[in-house]
Amino acid sequence: MISDSQENIRKALISFVVERVLLDVGKLALDDVGDRLYKKYRCYFSDCYEHPEYLREILYEIFGDGYNSITAKIQKRLADLQEEKPIAGFLKVLCS
Numbered sequence: 001m002i003s004d005s006q007e008n009i010r011k012a013l014i015s016f017v018v019e020r021v022l023l024d025v026g027k028l029a030l031d032d033v034g035d036r037l038y039k040k041y042r043c044y045f046s047d048c049y050e051h052p053e054y055l056r057e058i059l060y061e062i063f064g065d066g067y068n069s070i071t072a073k074i075q076k077r078l079a080d081l082q083e084e085k086p087i088a089g090f091l092k093v094l095c096s
Helices: 004-025 027-041 052-077 085-094
Strands: none
Touching (some): 004 027, 052 085
C-alpha cells in the first residue's frame, strides 16, 4: 500500500520537474502554462501528478506539436523512476 507521504513526494517531484523543464524553456513559458492551468482547470503544477491530461492539453495549446519536445524532457528527467507504476501512469497520459 502506498502511503500518503510517498504520494506527496511524487506529487512534489512531478511539480518540480515540470516547472524546471518549463523554466528551461523560459520564464514566460512557465508563467503561461501555470496561468492557463489555473484559469482553465483551477489547478496548479502540483495537481498535474493526478491530472496529467490537463498539463498535456495546455502544453499542446501553447506549443502545438512542439509540446512533444517538452514532454520528452519531462520523461527524460523522470527516467530513473519510470518503473514505478504511478510515475509510469503519469508519463503514459502526458506523452500520449
